[in-house]
Structure formats: C-alpha cells, structure tokens
C-alpha cells in the first residue's frame with residue numbers, strides 16, 4: 269500500500285477524510301478517499317501500489333475486459349457499449365475531419381479501435397492487462413507503450429483517447445506528459461471519467477459504484493479535470509455526456525434487490541435531468557486540446 273502525502277493535482281499536503289468505501293467487486297476491503305483541502309480533489313489513499321493493484325483486477329466480473337455474451341445483463345451491456353462506441357466515434361469525427369491517426373490508451377480487448385479502424389483511421393493501442401492485450405492483438409490491433417512509440421517518433425497522433433482509464437493511472441503526471449508529447453500540435457486528447465459530484469454520486473455517497481475503490485485512484489470533477497490539464501498547458505474545448513452511465517451506475521449502486529431495476533431507471537433518468545443545466549452527468553467526455561489558444 270502507498271500513502272499519498274500530497275494532492276496529485278496541486279501538491280498541497282493538507283487533506284481531509286472524504287468517504288470510506290468498500291471494494292464490492294474483488295476484495296470486500298474498505299478504502300479511504302481523501303479530499304485535498306486546497307483544491308478539493310478527491311483521491312484514494314492509501315492505495316495498492318503499481319504492483320499490488322493487479323490483485324484487484326482478478327474478478328471475472330470486470331466486464332470491460334470480457335467478451336462473453338451470457339446473461340441478459342451482459343447482452344444489454346454489449347448493446348449499450350456498441351451504441352456508446354458509435355456515439356464516441358461520431359463526436360471525434362465531428363471534431364476532426366479526415367483520416368485520423370488515433371491512439372487508445374487503455375484499449376482493453378480493442379473493440380473501440382476495431383470500429384475506429386473500420387472508418388479508415390490508422391489506430392494503435394496500449395493495454396496493461398496481458399489477458400485483454402492478447403485478445404486485442406489476436407484481432408489485429410497493434411499494441412505499443414508510449415515509451416516504445418516515443419523512442420522513434422513524437423507529435424504523431426491526431427487523437428488520443430482514454431475511455432474510463434485516467435482514474436486508474438498511478439503515475440498521472442508522467443503519463444499525461446508522455447501522451448502530450450505523442451499528440452500533434454493541433455491534436456486532441458479525449459478523456460472520459462466518472463464525475464464525483466454528479467447527482468447520482470451525491471445520492472449514493474459511499475455506495476456509488478463508480479467510486480470503484482481501489483481500482484479508481486482518483487474521483488474527478490469538471491474543475492479537477494480542468495486544473496489537472498492546465499498544468500500541461502492544455503485546455504478543455506468541449507464536454508459531452510455519457511447518458512447511459514447514470515442508469516448503469518445507479519443499478520450497480522442500488523442495494524435493495526427487489527426494486528433495484530425500477531430505482532435505477534428513476535435515479536438514472538433524474539441524474540441526467542439534473543445535469544442538463546450543470547453538465548454534471550454521471551460520466552463525461554472531455555475534449556482537451558494540446559495547445560491553449
């Protein structure tokens with residue numbers, strides 16, 4: 269376990285206890301979430317270090333890495349995932365025209381990259397899980413670490429995507445710096461994260477499934493994303509909702525077995541409704557440009 273003695277965003281050494289949440293997926297252990305007294309950023313601390321964290325990913329339930337279609341729930345998940353992919357691809361092609369070069373950092377089994385390459389884009393991915401990586405490679409996706417790419421070229425991607433990945437990265441600054449170097453000067457970083465002050469996050473508190481401790485090391489808000497990337501001279505240009513996430517996260521967060529589907533529908537819908545003005549959806553996609561204008 270490693271204790272974070274300063275805020276990963278502003279480096280302040282002052283923090284207060286925010287929440288204490290249970291790992292419902294793998295270990296059933298309880299983890300503390302601290303909140304920076306200076307900038308308000310919430311982070312899991314203490315947390316398993318880089319070597320120990322893999323023990324917390326062993327569950328077969330970690331659905332983003334699995335390709336089996338079994339229960340109705342899994343099937344529904346896959347349908348929604350495919351719709352989400354089309355939505356993500358549309359947002360990117362609205363933002364940047366032409367044959368794009370794209371790097372998906374944390375590409376899992378490569379479903380997104382597969383669809384992106386069908387558009388004629390040239391794609392590459394990175395995936396730390398050996399199991400997921402093997403499946404991606406098998407379906408013809410080229411996998412390289414940022415260091416491997418940087419050893420031969422820089423400024424080579426139009427788009428770098430991190431779909432619910434940023435919150436899993438131990439060496440945050442180091443990784444963002446490398447991705448920054450990999451982006452073309454007019455390139456865009458596309459980052460999706462759960463939003464820790466969305467309506468469903470506040471409603472479910474320590475039971476909010478997107479806290480997902482200890483796998484989620486950070487609990488971002490719109491303002492913490494802005495602060496983090498401004499350290500690298502990067503600027504948010506647009507923000508887009510992931511509207512299915514409020515339903516999915518509400519369902520996973522519900523404790524009452526009988527009414528949970530009904531409650532998840534109501535709470536998911538209400539979370540999206542409340543977010544119309546604030547944009548504080550359960551999950552958000554940020555388009556972040558390399559160079560501030």
Ligand SMILES: [Zn+2]
Pocket residue numbers: 275276277278279280304305306307308309
């Ligand atoms: Zn801070």
